[in-house]
Amino acid sequence: MQKKIFLWFVLIVVLPSGIIYFIANHLFIQYAVEQQISNNNQLIQEMRKNLDTKLQHYQQLSMQFYLNTQAMEEVLSDTPLIECHAIQNQLDGFVNSNRLIASAYLITDKGTIFSGTGIQNIEPIYIEIQPTLLSLEGRIYWTQTYPMVTNFGLADTFFFGARHIRKDQKPIATLILAFNSQFFEDFFQYIPFSKNQEVSLTNSAGQLIASNHPLSGETPLSKTNIRLSSTSNASDWTISLVLDTRNISRELTFIRNMFNLSVVLYLLFFLIISHLLSKQLTKQIHALTAAVNQVGEEGVFDVQVDVSQDDEIKQLSISFNAMTNRIQKLLEEVKQEEENKRKAHMQTLQLQLTPHLLYNSLNTIRWMAQINGQENIKDVTFALSRYLRSLSDIESEYIPLRKELELMEDYTVIQRFRYQDFTISQEVPESLQDYLIHKLMIVNLVENSIIHGIANLSEPGVITVQARREDETLYITVKDNGVGLPQELIDTLTLQDDYATDELNHTGLRNIQTRLRLYHGPSYSLIVDSSPGEGCSVTIPLPLITKEP
Template sequence: MQRSFKAKVIVSFFTIVNLALLGMGTLYYYKTSGDIERNTIDSLEQLVDRSVTILDNHMDNIRNEAWSYFSDKDFQVFVSNMSSAYPEKNSYYKNRLETSQRKFNAIGMIGVYDLYGNELASGQRSMLNAAEDNHRTKNQKKTLIEMALQKDGYPQWLVTHATAINSGNLNNTISFVQALKKISTYSQKMVGVIQIEFNASLLNQSIQDLNSGAGKDFVIVDRQGKIVFAENEDEIGKEIGDEPWYRSLTLTGKIGYRKSTIQGERYVTLYRKFQLNDWMLVGKIPLDNVLGGVKQARKFTLVIGVITLFIAMILAYFIAGSMTKSIRKLREHMKQVELGNFKVTVPVRSYDEIGSLGMSFNRMTRQIDYLVEKEYEARLLKKEAEIVALQSQINPHFLYNALGTIDALASIEGQEQISRISQSLGSMFRYSIKGGQVATLSEEVQQVKLYLSIQQIRYEDRVTYQIEIEPGLEEQLLPKLVLQPIVENAIKHGIEQIRDGGCVTIQARSIPDGRMAIRVHDNGAGCDERRLGEIRNMLNNTGFASRMADEDRSSIGLDNVNRRIRLYYGEQAELTFDSSKGTGTEVTLLLPITHAGRDSDA
């Protein structure tokens, strides 16, 4: 099925826009997805870094507070004699512990134990009765004392349990544990252990904040990959050091991330090392969660693309309509030309290629209309010529015999001038009616000589003539009877108007543009500017209507010659007319030089 030009423009425009949008949309999507992924991971890194920094600050405060007790000699003495200490001392240090706990919200409880299991504690632990204490914390307290003594006073963070005040349930937490020594000049004797628990609810909330959102899983691990603290207490103590996603972490810097695949699902794994110990916060997040903004960007890109395509189609329709409107108009006018109407004109509203096509079409129709009119005029002239020829051929022997009789009688009576006139008229008559519409230049000149011989008899000494023909031009062909009407016009309107000294000059020369110039000059009366303008306008208007309107004018001979050479040679032929009052007139014929044979049937 053949498509219209408008449809092709729409399809081309839509294809180009579609490809451009597809390319731009793809680039935008990948650029946006990359930016969103990087920004999201950067935000997660910042969140992890901020969370660990806060925990580090809390842990540093706890360590500093423990050091204040570790370096207090009076407190060392108190712990070494805790079992026999005065009640006032117990009350004093208990208040001090309570004060330390209230000073930092990160402290959940401070407990001090001697080597015999005696205890002085603040906060939650102080509110438990002896039965609960023995039941829940005996083993933990024993373990803390053993581990602290093994470190010989070196501080450490351990996983512990804290008792909630409201529910009495055990909560997972971490504790700063350090052995207390009684330091003297000669010895450093172990006297007990101090434990400062990290506020369990605060620690748990920090991990919960990191895990907010589907699929997130952050935990605190030690250097061997053992989970120290997690939101899900079942994970505490679990070894993850051998898991692929954990091993994929390079752990070379303070903080970092890496993409990994776990059971066919892509994850982003992050880590941030603690400053005060060898612990590390690690976590994994499904990549789809990270790229949630990318999905929104993809949807947004698709929506914008569809809207843009819809707008592009509408614009393509109107642009194609605007572009093809002129072509449709041109096509409609072409159909009128096909029907024979050559006077149509396409309105040109632009100067682009389509406008240029319209102007060319207008020039073509004007030229065709001109040629049709010329052809019509030529056919009419041919009809007229045929009629005249037929009329002129009526009984030619009678005219010949009549002129012969006049010539014979003139000879008998001794009238030589009448005899010469009869002979010249007979020759002119035979030339005009013999076959063919073209003649050689020499034949035309001979016809002019016969005419001028008759005029010399008529005007006696008032008329003379000169004829100059360039050698080689004698056999050039031209339409028959083009010189005689011009010479006749020179005699009638030029020489006849002066008393004596009239001269007609005929010259034929070749010119550089490949034409020959035939000039007929007379030194007669000439004409004024007004009359000169009228004649030139007549010669420039070769239409058939103008000819009919000017048939009764004295310059019909010039008009006839002008139209015949134009019909014969086309635009290559010219007839110019120059004249001035009192100096004479010059008529010039510019005709192509031809070397074709005579066409007697033309």
Template sequence: MLAKGVLFGVKTKMILTFTICIIIPGIVFFVFFLQSYSSYVLDNVIENKENIMKEAQKNMEFRFEAYKNTSMTLYYNEAMKAYINQEEYAEENPLVNQFLSSIVNSDRYIAAAVLRLGDRIYGSGYSYQNLEDYFVRHEQDILAQKGRAMWNPTEVMTASYNQTPDNFSLGRAVNSELHNVGSFWIFFSSEIFNNIFKNSIFHEESTDYYMISEDYQIITSSNKEMTGSRGEEGLCRRAWETGNGNFLYEDEGSGKEKIVVCSYSDMTDWLLITVTDKSTAFKDVTEMKKASVIIGSLYVLFILIAYCFFSKEFFGPMKKLSRKLYNVTERKFEKIEETGRTDEMGMLMNNYNYMVDEIQALIENIREEEKAKNEEKMKVLSMQIGPHFIYNTLNTIKWMAVVNRQDNIKRMVESLVKLMMSVTYNNSEEITLKEEKALLESYVYIQKMRFTNFDVEYELPEEIQEFKILKLLLQPFVENCILHAFKGKAGVGQITIRFYEKGGVLEIDITDNGLGFDPDAITKNGNEKNEIDHVGICNVIERIWLNYGKEYGVTIDSAAGMGTAVHLHLPVICGGGEKNGESSDSRG
């Protein structure tokens, strides 16, 4: 008997010991430590940036609130208020120019002030050449606010003397006592953000910052060339989805992972984001990873030394045993000499010798089995003579019927021969719809010799006759109609078989006007005796599932006295062996 081997060999035990006691604890420790430290670094970076960004936002909102109040002085100035309410602006009023000049001179970051009343435009500060275009883009949004202040993103404006300042604006609708009469605009230099974002985190080499509007327009940025342009869509979309928060983002250009922190301002509807290179922020973590690799290398070196020691003591004999096992694959069954060892190596050698004896015995048994199988094959070939003799005899009967002008007998024999030859000699699992219809016609003709109370009608369009179907798939349904549907029925039974393609699927309807039955009986316990051939129908369903998958199958609609409608849902398999435009090998 084959000796029972140990669960673990020597080599496995050694490797497992070092792995469990040294490598795994070391790896777990370093992984846990690095993950904890990485999380700490990430949280610290994010928290630091969030706090400073909040302070910057507060500072900006404080200053912007003052600018909003400045824009309201339009209504606090009684002379300006009276001028607006008169709603007559045909003549220029110097008072308006003085008022706008006072606003421009009140703050060094105010670049211009513009008042539009009817068709008249007053301005102070920069004289913008593209002001009309600016109004076209923004004035309707301003008017829609009905007097509330609205901040507009930074744009590159065109001023006199070829100046192109980067300005953003505060706009609000101007209303008289009765209705809207115009709009008021204060333009600001984007240089104001240099003062607001003067904290060192906004100027780190590894950090970029952006102030963006909801349509991804960059109001200000650490990269001054990007101010007034449209930001990267992927980053901006993700930032707006995050709102106040943070996320990690892979830069499309460099492929580097970035830490993105976002802060939203309710006042301006702008989003401040900082983008920091993760590799720079995680510089200390990277150094620790390098140290971990060095320590891991020392572990590996220690294990290699231990491995060499044990190899000399244990693995040498294993190599000798391995060579003997290789000889077995070359059909050289050589036993290994006994060493008298009682450890794992001794058990392996004893088991090897036992294995050699067993293999030789098995080879002899296989030879005997192959001999018996060949004898069975000869018997099968001999038995094939029987059906051939039957076909010859049936052909003789057919010709005797021809000589005696017995056409019914002749046709019945031909139908029987066709059915038998299809089952016996046609090894193909699938046949064309045309061939399946021919087999059904042969079967129906034979049955009409026995039952005369039914007719069968076929609807097979020319264009689908070469579609393929499993052989004799429809015969069980037709048989049930003939044997059961019309039993005891007055008048002639009618069976209709309709083939058609719909949506890339082959559909087959088999309907009769017979007595009907309960379709649920098909799923009942097999011990219950039913008149309908449920076994045949279940076999058809099983064949469809095995060949085409469970997305195809059979549905049956019937009720007592209402006839039966069988619907087959099958794949379209073309004559060339393709299913729905794919190779037939793809069938599940």
């Protein structure tokens, strides 16, 4: 028994706890990875917006050349570039207004003019970007980065923002702004990523523009890597971040290890507790089992179990003790009920008249009345003879409803000679008349209605007998328009003492109530609906009986 309890405890508590842990651990890691991906993706979007803001600022800055009317006129004039002071001032304004612009170039058919440090060998880049500038029709183009040397001999990495200066939809010059490496140093300086995460900028051709780890090269994608990217709205650049999900999992190692340790301690604790509980439970259960065997095998019902323990077994033991006490009480109640039935049967025997002598006497009276033409005496003696013949069958408690209704008719024939001003009607379906009911119950109710209900009425009395079926219950109702029942009588009918003294002289109702409870239990009791001066309705509930038990 102890091993079974221990095994069931392990299967029900410990094993499901382990399964739940592994599922929770997997879901936790998956959730953490998804959250990290979502957060990093939002950060990439913010970086892209920041980049667009910077590039759009310089795009607007380059548009100032169009607003310089004198510079535009100098581009279209034949004035030598060395004398074009408006152009020179505009280019100086570009360089001096922003520390990230190393040089500003304007290249026309007349030649090249620049401001700033100047960059050696810029002509190949100028030639390379011309097809792209023609396709952009005056919009700015952001190039890739190039390692170059300034006119002062300083090496650096530059990228260019170039656009055609147009007049009448035709290019008349090329404006080139050269940005030094400080642009990307500033851009990557405050990125909210860990040091081992690589953020890179590439163009539409896949060329690397810049990276926060420029010497590491582009991280190749694998099954454990995820690339997050966002394309700039102001250029063809794309900002990308490669996430290694293994690194996210490693960051959670400490939390996971602590969780694993707590789960191991939890399972160990429950194993120990389950062993101790199973041992304690079986000790008390063995004692309870021994007591049950005494009751079941030996028939000893006065056995009691120790209830000194303060736990669930105590409640079980208390219930067991209450059960044995209840069994003893039920045995006593059964004995008492059998004694009550015996007494009721004896009372029925005592109420029977000596049949044959009475039948012969009534038949003699009936024939004499018929010879002398006394039809009323003949009818009443005939009805009384039939009525008493039915009463003589003392061996049978039950009678078909159809037969009971015939007895009721015989009884009313007798009573009409004393109480003439009443009518009685039946509303009993033919389908219900073969069910068995207790003998004389309806007759007793009709008698009660005649004697106690309508006898002293100043108006004609009306008695109605009804029957209906609801589920497995037969309801028989006798109602009248008489003086009604006093509340004291109705209250006495609800008492549990079926042999209480009837001080209100309604023995018939009391006998019916007693017989119902004796044969069918307390759930079958008379249903009385009456008020003084407003008539009375009494309903007998009975189970459906097709043959006598």
